[in-house]
Amino acid sequence: MWMGIDVGTGGTRALVVDAQGRVAAGFTAAHEEILMERPLWAEQRPENWWDAARVAIRGALAEAGISGAEVRGIGLSGQMHGLVILDQASAVIRPALIWCDQRSQSQVDAINQTVGRENVLKYTANPVLTGFTLPKLLWVRDNEPRAFERVRHLLLPKDYLRFQLTGEYASEVSDASGTSLFDVVARRWSFDMMDALGLDRAILPTCYESSDVTGGVTRAAAEATGLAEGTPVVGGGGDQASSAVGNGIVEPGIVSCTLGTSGVVFAHMEKVAYDPAGRVHTFCHAVRDKWHVMGVTQGAGLSLQWFRNQLAPAADYDALTAEAATAPVGAQGLFWLPYLMGERTPHLDATARGGWVGLTARHQRADLIRAVIEGVSYSQRDCLDIIEELGVQVESVRASGGGARSPFWRQLLADILDKKVVTLETQEGSAYGAALLALAGTGEYGSVPEVCRATIREVDSLSPRPAEAAFYAKAHRVYGAIYPALKPVFGEIARLDSR
Numbered sequence: 001m002w003m004g005i006d007v008g009t010g011g012t013r014a015l016v017v018d019a020q021g022r023v024a025a026g027f028t029a030a031h032e033e034i035l036m037e038r039p040l041w042a043e044q045r046p047e048n049w050w051d052a053a054r055v056a057i058r059g060a061l062a063e064a065g066i067s068g069a070e071v072r073g074i075g076l077s078g079q080m081h082g083l084v085i086l087d088q089a090s091a092v093i094r095p096a097l098i099w100c101d102q103r104s105q106s107q108v109d110a111i112n113q114t115v116g117r118e119n120v121l122k123y124t125a126n127p128v129l130t131g132f133t134l135p136k137l138l139w140v141r142d143n144e145p146r147a148f149e150r151v152r153h154l155l156l157p158k159d160y161l162r163f164q165l166t167g168e169y170a171s172e173v174s175d176a177s178g179t180s181l182f183d184v185v186a187r188r189w190s191f192d193m194m195d196a197l198g199l200d201r202a203i204l205p206t207c208y209e210s211s212d213v214t215g216g217v218t219r220a221a222a223e224a225t226g227l228a229e230g231t232p233v234v235g236g237g238g239d240q241a242s243s244a245v246g247n248g249i250v251e252p253g254i255v256s257c258t259l260g261t262s263g264v265v266f267a268h269m270e271k272v273a274y275d276p277a278g279r280v281h282t283f284c285h286a287v288r289d290k291w292h293v294m295g296v297t298q299g300a301g302l303s304l305q306w307f308r309n310q311l312a313p314a315a316d317y318d319a320l321t322a323e324a325a326t327a328p329v330g331a332q333g334l335f336w337l338p339y340l341m342g343e344r345t346p347h348l349d350a351t352a353r354g355g356w357v358g359l360t361a362r363h364q365r366a367d368l369i370r371a372v373i374e375g376v377s378y379s380q381r382d383c384l385d386i387i388e389e390l391g392v393q394v395e396s397v398r399a400s401g402g403g404a405r406s407p408f409w410r411q412l413l414a415d416i417l418d419k420k421v422v423t424l425e426t427q428e429g430s431a432y433g434a435a436l437l438a439l440a441g442t443g444e445y446g447s448v449p450e451v452c453r454a455t456i457r458e459v460d461s462l463s464p465r466p467a468e469a470a471f472y473a474k475a476h477r478v479y480g481a482i483y484p485a486l487k488p489v490f491g492e493i494a495r496l497d498s499r
Contacts, residue, residue: 001064002442003071003227004428004435005053006239007078007157009034009044009098009261012052014060015431016071019444021455023426024066027059035095039497040102040342040350043095046084046160053161057225068227073442074165074217075434076236077243078158080178083136086153086163093147096157097136099262100298100341102350104135107142111135111180115196123192125184126177127278130342130350131298134180138197154203158236165225165233166215169205172235174242174292176207177283184291185272187284208235210286211441211448234441237286239430240264240294246433247398247424248456250287250449255387255394257380257413257421258429259403263300265383267293267392279346280386286437287448293390295345295383299338299354300376301402306340307372312365321406324370329468331367334358335479336375337486345383347483351494357482373409374472377416378479384417396420396461400429407462415468416476425457 004015013028029052035043081099111128120128141148159171176182183190194201208214213232222229244266247256256266269291274282285292339352397419403409414421436451445451
């Protein structure tokens with residue numbers, strides 16, 4: 001048996017699979033609520049991730065009816081971009097600034113001024129964004145100098161779990177690509193970026209390919225989790241690269257759309273190519289010596305979650321999507337902007353705000369819900385359009401994540417993307433991909449593509465409906481005109497909000 005462990009935003013999941021990739025058991029332990037002390041702030045305690053991981057690992061072993069000694073390898077996955085900083089004693093210095101934290105715009109501006117925008121692209125193949133790890137580190141330096149002085153190690157969320165399991169300070173290429181400290185083309189840390197900003201190279205972890213073994217489970221971790229001492233732990237991947245492995249997006253032609261808290265359109269690339277405007281991210285793939293491009297909607301599933309939590313707390317998601325299905329296509333001219341945490345693709349704007357546009361007295365709650373789902377899907381269409389502009393051929397889209405569990409949302413996605421939307425036998429996403437990386441890294445298979453070809457099976461597909469696809473093509477153009485019109489207003493709102 002092999003195990004994949006995913007440090008998500010809402011919880012940590014441990015998954016047990018066999019050599020054919022069939023899921024034997026899975027267990028999720030919830031995290032504490034995200035700390036949001038101010039607008040645009042988002043933090044979590046890394047210690048809580050480890051607490052949840054111990055529960056999840058023991059839960060998965062018990063559900064599978066196996067001992068830790070039967071687990072032959074472990075792969076790790078996790079939310080990307082989070083800043084975990086440790087001191088000389090390897091203690092966490094402060095809560096982690098996580099992926100959706102947007103407080104660091106002034107640090108982004110300072111990086112671009114100090115290093116130069118062209119050099120940032122040259123050194124990392126991506127523009128620096130507020131969501132990435134580097135500006136978060138500089139925010140700590142600028143605002144919490146005593147905490148910054150104590151920094152001896154920088155880790156990403158899943159790599160903090162690796163440290164707890166193995167005692168190793170290590171990362172891997174796919175997750176490191178989202179730090180603004182990594183040379184994506186050369187697949188190594190960018191000392192040019194570190195040196196230009198006066199940062200200590202020694203705080204960076206050792207970086208591996210995603211299927212490389214990075215260490216073994218320590219005696220203390222074995223006692224804490226029920227795993228066997230010495231069990232190999234492979235590099236793993238950032239949640240998006242791991243999810244792509246779990247969806248078989250490891251060869252050309254197939255694209256994935258993952259509708260989780262954020263929404264991601266992800267495509268495999270044999271060679272490096274990146275958008276000069278930086279609207280999509282080009283990162284190292286979890287496949288050795290390959291790359292990927294992805295567009296990100298910050299508030300995808302988060303938009304529907306917000307609606308439920310604030311406006312329909314008694315409803316479950318199935319009830320909400322069923323209600324949305326009663327509204328007409330286009331929600332009677334109502335549009336939702338899913339910018340609840342700023343936006344990445346295609347706007348790169350931390351000040352962008354969410355909301356409904358086009359609201360009238362005739363609209364009912366079903367229209368509001370449908371507009372939310374359509375708005376998130378329009379944003380995913382933005383991502384897909386840019387990826388196709390880069391020359392990526394898209395034959396079908398494999399849908400996963402919580403939103404993709406809804407047949408209504410999958411059909412709507414097929415209509416808006418105007419592509420066939422496919423679902424897979426296993427819908428476990430990042431944890432599953434991490435387990436497959438462990439299968440490849442411990443020698444059960446020769447490569448990541450080989451393990452994916454052997455284990456991943458399509459079970460359903462939905463084609464775009466011509467009339468709906470034609471309507472949504474027009475509606476998407478209207479959607480695309482709303483952000484440019486409101487951009488100046490968003491800046492004014494952000495200034496008012498900061499008082």
